[in-house]
Amino acid sequence: DAKTTQPPSMDCAEGRAANLPCNHSTISGNEYVYWYRQIHSQGPQYIIHGLKNNETNEMASLIITEDRKSSTLILPHATLRDTAVYYCIVRLSISSGSARQLTFGSGTQLTVLP
Amino acid sequence: DAGVIQSPRHEVTEMGQEVTLRCKPISGHDYLFWYRQTMMRGLELLIYFNNNVPIDDSGMPEDRFSAKMPNASFSTLKIQPSEPRDSAVYFCASSGSYTEAFFGQGTRLTVV
Numbered sequence: 001d002a003k004t005t006q007p008p009s010m011d012c013a014e015g016r017a018a019n020l021p022c023n024h025s026t027i028s029g030n031e032y033v034y035w036y037r038q039i040h041s042q043g044p045q046y047i048i049h050g051l052k053n054n055e056t057n058e059m060a061s062l063i064i065t066e067d068r069k070s071s072t073l074i075l076p077h078a079t080l081r082d083t084a085v086y087y088c089i090v091r092l093s094i095s096s097g098s099a100r101q102l103t104f105g106s107g108t109q110l111t112v113l114p
Numbered sequence: 115d116a117g118v119i120q121s122p123r124h125e126v127t128e129m130g131q132e133v134t135l136r137c138k139p140i141s142g143h144d145y146l147f148w149y150r151q152t153m154m155r156g157l158e159l160l161i162y163f164n165n166n167v168p169i170d171d172s173g174m175p176e177d178r179f180s181a182k183m184p185n186a187s188f189s190t191l192k193i194q195p196s197e198p199r200d201s202a203v204y205f206c207a208s209s210g211s212y213t214e215a216f217f218g219q220g221t222r223l224t225v226v
Contacts, residue, residue: 034214043118043205043217044157100145101170102215104157 004088009109012082018075020108022088025069032093033064033071036102037084044087044104047073051093078112085109118218120206126224132194135221138187139208147207147215148181148191157205163189196225 005023012018024033034049048055048062050071055062061074075082087107119138127133139146147162161171166183174181178197183189193200203222209215 041220043207043220044215045217046214049214100164100209100215101147101159101162103159106156 004090004105006086006088006105006108008106009111011111011113012075012078014080014112014114015077018078018082018110018112020073020075020086020088020110021070022073023070024088024090027068027090030092031090033062033068034089034091034102035060035062035073036087036089036104037082038087038107039081039084044102047086078110080112080114083110083112118206118208118216120204120218120221122221123219124222124224126226127196129197129225130195131225132192133196133200133223133225135191135204135206135223137189137191137206137218139189139206140210140216141187143208143210143213143216144186145209145211145215146183146189147209148189149205149207149217150202151205151220152202160191193223196223198225201225 032049032051035047036044038044047059048057050062050064052064064071085107087104089102121136144165148160149157150160151157160173161181162169163183179193181191201224203220205217205220207215207217
């Protein structure tokens with residue numbers, strides 16, 4: 001799996017958009033960008049994933065640059081409950097039949113401030 | 115669905131004792147993963163199963179660790195004998211063939 005680089009920590013004001021960057025310059029053409037988060041004392045939670053088009057779901061939006069070397073996870077209206085470590089992971093799609101495990105880096109600690 | 119269920123949530127044991135961690139995956143999921151999380155090493159995959167068969171156990175630290183999945187609804191991770199450096203949070207996760215992984219709440223193990 002390609003390696004990712006994320007800032008170790010970020011702050012965001014409650015109610016504002018949180019924009020979490022991720023660099024994945026060695027991503028392959030058939031690798032997806034996945035985002036998980038881990039709230040303190042809980043297991044990681046899937047957020048969203050994408051290949052090259054921007055994606056949106058009820059939790060967040062994922063913006064992937066045209067060259068696919070970086071992406072941004074956007075939480076449109078951050079709340080205190082969004083305080084967590086956010087992991088950006090590059091991997092093949094689960095439908096590809098490839099290895100299914102997730103390789104976690106150190107992630108970004110997002111702190112939402114009141 | 116109740117999600118992935120792990121037990122116990124907390125375990126404190128003395129060095130040298132056997133420890134067994136338990137996991138019940140989400141019904142219908144055919145993949146099961148065991149991860150370990152420490153401050154020093156972050157989240158590490160220990161082993162994963164597909165249809166109850168171990169597929170990759172390269173992350174199992176040493177022979178003191180063993181994992182089994184006797185049926186589709188139950189898995190155990192055993193440490194014998196336990197050592198203080200095994201202290202960590204152990205997560206179990208499961209996924210279907212076309213779904214993302216869902217994680218349990220974890221078991222916090224302390225070996226004294």
